[in-house]
Amino acid sequence: MDNPILELDEVVGGYGRITILHGTSFRVRRGAIITIIGPNGAGKSTVFKAIFGLLNLSSGTIRFNGTDITGWSPRRLLEAGIVYVPQGRNIFPELSVRHNLEFGAVAAGPDITDMPARIEAALDRFPSLRQKADQQASTLSGGQQKQLEIMRGLLLDPKLILIDEPSIGLSPLLVQETFGILTDLRNRGVTILMVEQNARSALEMSDEGLVLELGRTRMQGPAREILHDPRVAQLFLGGAMAEVE
Amino acid sequence: MAEFIAYLIAGLATGAIYALAAIGFTLVWQTSQTINFAQGEFVMLPAILILAMVGFLGAPFWLATVLGIALFVLLFGWGFKIVIVDPMIRHGVLPLAIATMALAIIMKEGAKDGFSAEAQNFPSFLPVQTISLGGVSISLQHIAIILVACAAIGGLQWFVTRTKTGRQMQAAAQNPNVALVLGIPVARMVMLTFLINAGLAALASVLISPIYLAKFSNGEVIGLFAFIAAIVGGFNQVRGALAGGLIVGVIDSLAAAYISTSYRLAVPLVLLVIIILVKPEGLFGRKEERRV
Numbered sequence: 383m384d385n386p387i388l389e390l391d392e393v394v395g396g397y398g399r400i401t402i403l404h405g406t407s408f409r410v411r412r413g414a415i416i417t418i419i420g421p422n423g424a425g426k427s428t429v430f431k432a433i434f435g436l437l438n439l440s441s442g443t444i445r446f447n448g449t450d451i452t453g454w455s456p457r458r459l460l461e462a463g464i465v466y467v468p469q470g471r472n473i474f475p476e477l478s479v480r481h482n483l484e485f486g487a488v489a490a491g492p493d494i495t496d497m498p499a500r501i502e503a504a505l506d507r508f509p510s511l512r513q514k515a516d517q518q519a520s521t522l523s524g525g526q527q528k529q530l531e532i533m534r535g536l537l538l539d540p541k542l543i544l545i546d547e548p549s550i551g552l553s554p555l556l557v558q559e560t561f562g563i564l565t566d567l568r569n570r571g572v573t574i575l576m577v578e579q580n581a582r583s584a585l586e587m588s589d590e591g592l593v594l595e596l597g598r599t600r601m602q603g604p605a606r607e608i609l610h611d612p613r614v615a616q617l618f619l620g621g622a623m624a625e626v627e
Numbered sequence: 628m629a630e631f632i633a634y635l636i637a638g639l640a641t642g643a644i645y646a647l648a649a650i651g652f653t654l655v656w657q658t659s660q661t662i663n664f665a666q667g668e669f670v671m672l673p674a675i676l677i678l679a680m681v682g683f684l685g686a687p688f689w690l691a692t693v694l695g696i697a698l699f700v701l702l703f704g705w706g707f708k709i710v711i712v713d714p715m716i717r718h719g720v721l722p723l724a725i726a727t728m729a730l731a732i733i734m735k736e737g738a739k740d741g742f743s744a745e746a747q748n749f750p751s752f753l754p755v756q757t758i759s760l761g762g763v764s765i766s767l768q769h770i771a772i773i774l775v776a777c778a779a780i781g782g783l784q785w786f787v788t789r790t791k792t793g794r795q796m797q798a799a800a801q802n803p804n805v806a807l808v809l810g811i812p813v814a815r816m817v818m819l820t821f822l823i824n825a826g827l828a829a830l831a832s833v834l835i836s837p838i839y840l841a842k843f844s845n846g847e848v849i850g851l852f853a854f855i856a857a858i859v860g861g862f863n864q865v866r867g868a869l870a871g872g873l874i875v876g877v878i879d880s881l882a883a884a885y886i887s888t889s890y891r892l893a894v895p896l897v898l899l900v901i902i903i904l905v906k907p908e909g910l911f912g913r914k915e916e917r918r919v
Contacts, residue, residue, distance in 0.1 A: 434808065457810035472805045474798050481794055488795065489810030534809070 393442030475520035486534035525556035642876020643776035648853035651824035667850020704825030751837035861912020
């Protein structure tokens with residue numbers, strides 16, 4: 383793969399004495415949607431924490447656009463163009479929707495002078511958020527909250543988005559809507575690295591798939607191939623997928 | 628009636644002091660899960676430091692006040708977090724709470740041995756006259772304390788809700804993990820709450836000491852009532868701590884006047900028990916669930 387946007391090389395790390403990533407290595411193609419799948423405990427979310435400077439690594443290297451970013455703080459990574467949308471609800475329920483959105487600009491450097499206009503543009507893109515801009519974020523539905531999180535992450539014009547389980551707790555319709563937003567971003571040149579339990583739907587809209595098991599990369603390739611690989615279905619996607627095969 | 632109004636105003640004045648201490652209490656709890664059982668001593672000590680600077684350094688009172696408050700905020704805002712909270716919180720809320728109990732004893736005994744065991748006069752920056760209004764004797768000092776404390780709390784509320792830094796402080800308190808991911812300097816925001824807590828305690832000290840005199844044991848009652856005020860109002864809300872402080876102050880004042888001076892301390896405790904039984908999240912608090 384030429385000129386990957388992100389490279390992990392033999393990354394080892396975990397929580398306290400428990401090692402989760404046992405030498406994880408992979409490369410992420412620029413301008414693609416890559417979905418990481420794998421069984422529980424494979425280290426999918428831990429990979430994101432490792433990339434985003436939230437995990438102490440005992441060895442290994444992480445490079446973004448060719449620059450070694452291993453151990454960088456979240457703020458520095460945001461400035462470099464990486465955004466992380468963690469699993470679950472990541473809003474501040476007692477603050478207004480607008481104030482929640484403004485937090486996406488915390489890491490903005492002095493050269494970004496059009497932030498108010500970007501915030502207005504983000505609200506314009508989602509009329510339902512615009513309507514509730516001055517209400518507490520707790521009044522948003524689950525789907526709207528996820529939209530708010532994604533919009534917040536886009537204020538700094540990131541080059542790479544790490545998004546963990548975007549479909550969790552959303553209705554099928556809202557999952558499609560959220561995946562639609564991600565596809566739209568990919569079409570505009572943003573690279574998306576996603577962890578998703580809803581593996582079939584996620585792989586169907588992805589360019590590539592990456593299979594993680596016990597903290598190691600077991601397989602990486604075009605999403606369609608991963609989706610239809612009987613070993614993957616057997617090992618990671620549960621009985622239903624195996625029957626399809 | 629005139630007597631009742633006078634007691635009411637006196638209660639609101641001491642209640643405003645409890646509110647200042649209670650708000651600091653809730654702030655450090657929200658951002659760092661610190662239950663500071665030395666909060667009363669935090670209100671006691673600044674006045675002692677100021678008097679010590681006047682006595683030992685010969686500094687004019689205004690300069691001693693500025694230096695004393697600055698030294699207190701440095702030692703018991705920044706220093707408290709670095710030396711006690713950060714190392715202890717890794718072991719859990721309870722060890723830290725016990726450490727603050729030890730700190731309270733050290734501060735109290737240190738003030739007694741290092742400065743004086745006797746109550747000392749503390750000059751007032753506020754007017755001390757009493758005026759008569761419609762037959763009611765009103766202490767201007769009490770009115771001024773209420774106004775200054777309310778202005779400080781209003782200013783704090785404005786800062787927390789209307790400024791970007793204040794909202795980042797709220798974010799760091801509500802969900803530090805998400806705040807970190809957004810690039811919010813969580814550690815700096817938490818430190819800011821400790822500095823604000825020390826500042827509020829120092830203000831309370833300067834306001835209350837002209838009435839109570841500066842004495843090493845002042846923190847016992849103030850700490851207890853600030854704790855009760857925070858729980859009565861709601862441990863997770865600034866406005867709750869304000870309301871709790873005023874309610875406790877008024878109840879204490881009226882209990883002393885109309886029930887018994889001997890049992891006055893018990894009345895706010897009875898209120899505490901009732902609130903815990905009937906509305907454990909406090910009058911203005913929100914229900915919280917924590918995983919243990």
